[in-house]
Amino acid sequence: MSNRLADATSPYLLQHAENPVDWYPWSEAAFAEARRRDVPVLLSVGYSACHWCHVMAHESFEDETTAEMMNSGFVNIKVDREERPDVDAVYMEATQAMTGQGGWPMTVFLTPEGAPFYCGTYFPRQQFQRLLQGVGRAWEQEREGVLEQGNRVVEALSAPRSLAGTGPPGADDLDSAVTVLEREYDAANGGFGGAPKFPPSMVLSFLVSQDARERRTRGATGGDRRALDMAMGTAEAMARGGMYDQIGGGFARYSVDAGWVVPHFEKMLYDNAQLVRAYTRLWRTTGDDLCRRVALETADWMVRGLRTPEGGFASALDADSEGEEGRYYVWTPEQLREVLGQEDGTWAAGVFGVTDAGSFERGTSVLRLREDPDDWERYARVRAALLAARDERVPPERDDKVVAAWNGLAIAGLAEAGALFDRPDLVEHARTAARLLVEVHEVEGRMRRTSRDGVVGPSAGVLEDYADVADGLLALHAVTGDPEWVPVAGRLLDVVLERFPDGKGGFYDTADDAEELFSRPQDPTDNVTPSGQFAAAGALLTYAGLTGSTLHREAAEAALAPAITLAEKAPRFAGWGLTVAETLLTGPMEVAIVGPGDVAETRELHRTALLSAPAGTALTVGDGTRAAGIPLLEERTLVEGAPAAYVCHGFTCDLPVTTTDALRDRLAGDRG
Missing domain, CATH: 1.50.10.10 (Glycosyltransferase)
Incomplete structure (x- = not known):
């Protein structure tokens, strides 16, 4: 079947477009349908590269029995946390408040008004099915308590909060x-x-x-x-x-x-x-x-x-990739020898810490470089060969x-x-x-x-x-x-x-x-x-x-x-x-480099500023003929026809300098 996610722009939602779950994207229509049917909303939040999101999808969302339980008892909403960080943020805060932890996939049960009343993350299929049954019974038999729980969560998380502090840190x-x-x-x-x-x-x-x-x-x-x-x-x-x-x-x-x-x-x-x-x-x-x-x-x-x-x-x-976490990236000693030959394969296994026992799963190893190789030229050749061989594997989505x-x-x-x-x-x-x-x-x-x-x-x-x-x-x-x-x-x-x-x-x-x-x-x-x-x-x-x-x-x-x-x-x-x-x-420091862009002296002053100015310095470059709408460049001119650098604090500038050594001194705090 195809559900309401088929027209989504999110690749994560599109991964679920063929699920037997009757997913809605986040929308008012979903909540209106929950009110019409008088059922809770099941909100599932994840993202496309999330391993445990894929596991829960395969175990539960692709399972006909689980999907039928979801469809009959709930209106189901799927959200890409990367596309809707606002939705993710408020319900993750609820999940952390109610469970003491959070993560993805995030599973939240909501009232038709959007109030969360039960939260969790990944659930294995049987546990998830029991949860669906339990939440459904609570909604039918203990509605007043469920609504009260949701209202308490909303009230607590809507209260004004702040981190104390006045002004910036010193x-x-x-x-x-x-x-x-x-x-x-x-x-x-x-x-x-x-x-x-x-x-x-x-x-x-x-x-x-x-x-x-x-x-x-x-x-x-x-x-x-x-x-x-x-x-x-x-x-x-x-x-x-x-x-x-x-x-x-x-x-x-x-x-x-x-x-x-x-x-x-x-x-x-x-x-x-x-x-x-x-x-x-x-x-x-x-x-x-x-x-x-x-x-x-x-x-x-x-x-x-x-x-x-x-x-x-x-x-x-x-x-x-191919249904296994990390499959694309890991190696065995034998795989290295197959690609590189006996001598280089053995050398690469030593360089990258690949052993028969393995550092990951099923005897495979993650590549590490605990120290620099003894031969960089050989390393570059081996690395290129391994990369080319890996490119033949099925890549991750x-x-x-x-x-x-x-x-x-x-x-x-x-x-x-x-x-x-x-x-x-x-x-x-x-x-x-x-x-x-x-x-x-x-x-x-x-x-x-x-x-x-x-x-x-x-x-x-x-x-x-x-x-x-x-x-x-x-x-x-x-x-x-x-x-x-x-x-x-x-x-x-x-x-x-x-x-x-x-x-x-x-x-x-x-x-x-x-x-x-x-x-x-x-x-x-x-x-x-x-x-x-x-x-x-x-x-x-x-x-x-x-x-x-x-x-x-x-x-x-x-x-x-x-x-x-x-x-x-x-x-x-x-x-x-x-x-x-x-x-x-630092002020922050402001630096204006003035000079034609095709002149070596201008480029050298500019590079010196990039290399030596404190991180976050407001840096601009102009040709000395116009400010280009940037006030820091206004009235900054060449010095006797030569490119110049102006080092400023609060738009109050020191005398311009024309050499890289002088600019480095100014940027180091020597106002000369």
Whole structure:
């Protein structure tokens, strides 16, 4: 049969279009039908790359008996959490409040008015069938108690909440965050906490920024390097472990163990986009070859594995292929020898830690690179051969919807890596993705969340879409000097200021004219991506640096207030807010490079700024003949006909410099 999902734009919903379950997409029609039939709503939320979502689908949603129970007793709604993060957020909060945990697939039973009264995640088939029977009986026989439970949940989750804090974090708050992170740091394995371990991309960015501030304030050799040591220890452990795809590039979603050995094999755009940026910034600080290699391999994998024909980036690759998790990625010693021959196969098994016992399942091993090979030329040849052989395997499915926020992250990461590693092709990919977002996702001045095959989806953009796209466009401007991206970012940030404020200095995650749910989502903490509020703070601060807008700067400062509490209690969930707060402590610095773009001296000054300016610096480039609508460039001219760099704080600029050495000194804090 074909249900109501056949016309969906979400690949995840389309995966369920042939289920015997009579699915509805999230819609008023579904709730109207529940009221007409006087039955509860069964809400199932997941995403296309989710392994346990596939398991529950195969066990229950494709089973005729289970489907009949669902259809007869409930109106069933299927939601792609990546397409509707607002729906996911409010019901995940309910699930966590009622069960103490959350995850996907998320299974929530609702009243026809949308109030959750029973929540869970994955259920095996028999347990799920018993649950369906039990909820059905409760609805028929204990209706008053069910409705009361739903009302209590709605009332509790709708109550005003906030994280204490006034104004942005100061230096003491940021230093305290490093101390807390030090207590949670796994010195033996890298990373923070125990299993499972997720890539702490935003925390890495914060630690690098904090180390840079330490060096500026205490001198190049002054102070300790504990922040940088934690960042490098984590980055190296992840890059050498099984979570990193040693032959294809790119990171899996997380490690199931504390030692980064066995990954959960799905590969997400948002993780890899952020990690490209984090490893690039680590290389900029340390010059470490591993960071450079991993940043470029990950960027190249994003282009090779996720780029869509329209120039955007797809959301994810599945964890499964041929019905097995990880099958595409794992190897046995015999498979290595079949591809490489006896000698190279044995050498590769040693290099990548592939053993007869295996590190994964059924005697297979995840590839790791615990130390550098003794022969890089041989390594490159072996790696290429293994990649070519793996390309012959059945690949994981790809979720090819383009999510605005995550493409904003990709634009920023690719632009910075392309500029710093002299890879203009990566910058061009960032530029093409930016054009797709502007031409397809921006509709009548508002951002849409998704597109697929170049066709925009129906879901309204949420705060992170506006903020991450604005941040990506401003990062692209910093490396290209293209003036077109700054006013677009300004338009998006104007919507943020008009439609998302909570009246207390923060922002809701949905606009004031978005679909009304039982509560309006608002979560300032970072999760797998920067929180919308902290992402907005970063973009607002950069935009203020380029334009001199007091309004945008003050909004950024107010939005950082929750980071004060989080710095002390849970800095792992405020990495991006703390990164932006570090930027604020530098001023932020503003740099205008003035000179013809085809002149070597201009390019050298620009590259010096990209390499040496504090992260988050508002950077712009112009030819000295016009400001191109960017106030930071106004009245900035060539110096005696030569390209020049202006280093400013609050639009008050030092005397211009014309040499790279002088610019480096200025960026290091020597005002000369």
